[in-house]
Amino acid sequence: MSGFNISRRTMLAGSAMLLASTAMPDIGWAQTPKKGGRLVLAADSEPRNLNPAIVASNGVFFISSKIVETLAEASFDGKDGLAPRLALSWEGAADGLSVTFKLRDGVKWHDGKPFTSADVAFSALQIWKPLQNLGRTVFKDLASVDTPDDLTAVFKFAKPTPFQLIRNALPALSSVVPKHIYEVGKIEDNPANNAPIGTGPFKFGEYKAGQYYRLTKNTDYWGKDEPYLDEIIYQVLPDRTSAASALEAEEIQLAAFSAVPLADLDRISKVPGLKVISKGYEGLTYQLVVEINHRRKELADLKVRQAIAHAIDKEFVVKTVFLGYAATATGPVPKNDPQFYTADVPTYPFDVAKANALLDEAGYKKGPDGKRFTLKLLPAPYFNETKQFGGYLRQALAAIGIDAQLVNNDSAAHIKAVYTDHAFDLAVGPPVFRGDPAISTTILVQSGIPDGVPFSNQGGYKNDALDALIAKASETLDTSARTDLYKEFQKEVAADLPLINVAEWSFISVARDTVGNIANNPRWAVSNWADTYLAG
Amino acid sequence: MSRFRRFLRTPEAVAGAIILAALIAMALSASLLFPGDPQAIAGPALLPPFQDWSLPLGTDRLGRDVLAELFHGARTSLAVGLAAAAAALVVGSVVGTLAGFADGLVDEVLMRITEAFQTVPSFLLALAFVSVVGPSLGIVVIAIALGTWTGPARVARAEVLSIRERDYVASARAVGMHPLAIAFREVLPNALPPVLAMSSVIVAAAILTEAALSFLGLGDPNRVTWGGMIAEGRAVLRTAPFLSIVPGIALVLTVLGVYLAGEGVVETTAVRRGLS
Numbered sequence: 023m024s025g026f027n028i029s030r031r032t033m034l035a036g037s038a039m040l041l042a043s044t045a046m047p048d049i050g051w052a053q054t055p056k057k058g059g060r061l062v063l064a065a066d067s068e069p070r071n072l073n074p075a076i077v078a079s080n081g082v083f084f085i086s087s088k089i090v091e092t093l094a095e096a097s098f099d100g101k102d103g104l105a106p107r108l109a110l111s112w113e114g115a116a117d118g119l120s121v122t123f124k125l126r127d128g129v130k131w132h133d134g135k136p137f138t139s140a141d142v143a144f145s146a147l148q149i150w151k152p153l154q155n156l157g158r159t160v161f162k163d164l165a166s167v168d169t170p171d172d173l174t175a176v177f178k179f180a181k182p183t184p185f186q187l188i189r190n191a192l193p194a195l196s197s198v199v200p201k202h203i204y205e206v207g208k209i210e211d212n213p214a215n216n217a218p219i220g221t222g223p224f225k226f227g228e229y230k231a232g233q234y235y236r237l238t239k240n241t242d243y244w245g246k247d248e249p250y251l252d253e254i255i256y257q258v259l260p261d262r263t264s265a266a267s268a269l270e271a272e273e274i275q276l277a278a279f280s281a282v283p284l285a286d287l288d289r290i291s292k293v294p295g296l297k298v299i300s301k302g303y304e305g306l307t308y309q310l311v312v313e314i315n316h317r318r319k320e321l322a323d324l325k326v327r328q329a330i331a332h333a334i335d336k337e338f339v340v341k342t343v344f345l346g347y348a349a350t351a352t353g354p355v356p357k358n359d360p361q362f363y364t365a366d367v368p369t370y371p372f373d374v375a376k377a378n379a380l381l382d383e384a385g386y387k388k389g390p391d392g393k394r395f396t397l398k399l400l401p402a403p404y405f406n407e408t409k410q411f412g413g414y415l416r417q418a419l420a421a422i423g424i425d426a427q428l429v430n431n432d433s434a435a436h437i438k439a440v441y442t443d444h445a446f447d448l449a450v451g452p453p454v455f456r457g458d459p460a461i462s463t464t465i466l467v468q469s470g471i472p473d474g475v476p477f478s479n480q481g482g483y484k485n486d487a488l489d490a491l492i493a494k495a496s497e498t499l500d501t502s503a504r505t506d507l508y509k510e511f512q513k514e515v516a517a518d519l520p521l522i523n524v525a526e527w528s529f530i531s532v533a534r535d536t537v538g539n540i541a542n543n544p545r546w547a548v549s550n551w552a553d554t555y556l557a558g
Numbered sequence: 559m560s561r562f563r564r565f566l567r568t569p570e571a572v573a574g575a576i577i578l579a580a581l582i583a584m585a586l587s588a589s590l591l592f593p594g595d596p597q598a599i600a601g602p603a604l605l606p607p608f609q610d611w612s613l614p615l616g617t618d619r620l621g622r623d624v625l626a627e628l629f630h631g632a633r634t635s636l637a638v639g640l641a642a643a644a645a646a647l648v649v650g651s652v653v654g655t656l657a658g659f660a661d662g663l664v665d666e667v668l669m670r671i672t673e674a675f676q677t678v679p680s681f682l683l684a685l686a687f688v689s690v691v692g693p694s695l696g697i698v699v700i701a702i703a704l705g706t707w708t709g710p711a712r713v714a715r716a717e718v719l720s721i722r723e724r725d726y727v728a729s730a731r732a733v734g735m736h737p738l739a740i741a742f743r744e745v746l747p748n749a750l751p752p753v754l755a756m757s758s759v760i761v762a763a764a765i766l767t768e769a770a771l772s773f774l775g776l777g778d779p780n781r782v783t784w785g786g787m788i789a790e791g792r793a794v795l796r797t798a799p800f801l802s803i804v805p806g807i808a809l810v811l812t813v814l815g816v817y818l819a820g821e822g823v824v825e826t827t828a829v830r831r832g833l834s
Contacts, residue, residue, distance in 0.1 A: 262793065417597060
């Protein structure tokens, strides 16, 4: 089963994204890693709160995953796609009411105190469940954590919770922080949120605002001979064009998370000494989604939503906006997901004539100026690609007589306008698929979510059948039955179009040839880098 | 007639006038030469200039025609530049005339307000205003005018202060004209020439400010603007520099043209005044 998944995952990642594989030399696991050296890389944002147990987001993980470790990490070839970190094994009870973790022995916190099951219990109950953005959903039924000994933690759930979900949540949601540091005072105000203390291969060194973060080697790390690097420097380079120049000038050795603009990759792949790598982000798939405000009477009509879906040329979006570094989407689960994806859903091929016919049928005839109605379109400002797709969508809608007026906002204003004020008709959003639809995908279409929850269904969409399906899947323990329910969920979403999935994409790293062991797991950029090294 | 000939005798003025005429022609012909939506996708993305003669200046990242965008962008730039300058001149001369003519408390209050606006850099004022109210063409015009009306106001006040002591103003008072009528019928028209002389600088600055706002993403996203084009081209500066260079050159030429033509006009009127 898992062997099949891996080959399918690798194949899909390779074929769907058609990435610059020719420019990808052997990734270097054949070489013997060298010790020492300082890795300098580009960072495009400066998160202030570096506690990954509270803020489970890729921007925070990028830095703090080297300092604070999770119970397990995603893996290309491990069982269920996982590799052990702080936990050595995990076992779910048949009734779905408990999960038992066996923890790693001989692990020490950066301040010298031993790591025990009490830290896991504290992190889960005091932080993941009440405070963490994603943990609130996944661990909502966690009642207690038993610690029969220092190396065993038993999670007890009040309601049956699918083991598959807990497993899939481990890489992103299970950052363990030290109890002895956090039990004093208010967790949100703890100074360790800005200078984290963990068990990871690197210790927090210093942070100079606007300049850099410095991490130093943890000489007491549990991994044999690891880490190889002495230091990691995150050079703050907020300007996207500067990362490419800094790489060429050898000021930095690595630019992850597509810090080098896609349009520059072709040129940079020809620069001697630099390599373009598209692997290592399989577990971090972003989805390009058109969010719909169903309060607008035109958009509440399924025919209009179908017309919009038919008006979008997904191939063009992948080719032009993403320059081929993306895949077209069919529904709310990305194609590269090995567990849940199904292609058996209603599809909406690019067809302007059909879109026009659907709008006529719905009763929205073209006026004398060729326009049917006007919509407010808010593209999310976080990525160049979401902004560009906003420009494309405006043109695509113009072709079917819908006049879309673009409204540009900064990040904070966009989140407020869409998720709190609902002051939008259409929005372009980049939700993340995190390995299980229950983590951050079903919330995009489920009803009954309070106003102001970002990246959730704030479009006023309500579909009782879909809600029932989501509720049923959340308490189905059998893995294959649960997977089938989520396949049903994909069909229902693609049929009723609470939102329109356009494309799914991931990131590209550009690195010097000397950086070894890059992209050796599906969440490489946000993993612990214990085995990363600098050759030569 | 002789004034026009004098204007033609200064080469800078002629160069400025030619550029300006070309620009106005571009703006007026935009919808004739490039009917329809300039933001429509016209061809393959990132086509370099001079490759395909139906798209002479190439296409941008989404495959829009750069030439069409350039023509329609000329419209936005000129419209915003002229509207903002006109608004600034009208508000400025009215405030200046009132302050200068009324004297006393009114003068004090109006001039303190003017100074308050002057102490804030005009670009920051525009930036703050647009980010609070939200970007649209009208708002951008108001935002730019907000930071530029102070110059005309001060110049108008200084002129009015000298004009109001003249004999014809005194006689207008003597025949019992309403003070406001004197201010706006007798004094303002005579105070205007030096204020208008500032217009070229104000128009040029307004065009640049609009471009800068669009560059920062605070322009009207539903219109093509040169500043917006430069900003969008910046992401692919290394691979497709023409996307930033083409609108950049257009911007430089426009500002230069407006400035030179304005200088020419000022010079010819100054010579005429000197002769008379």
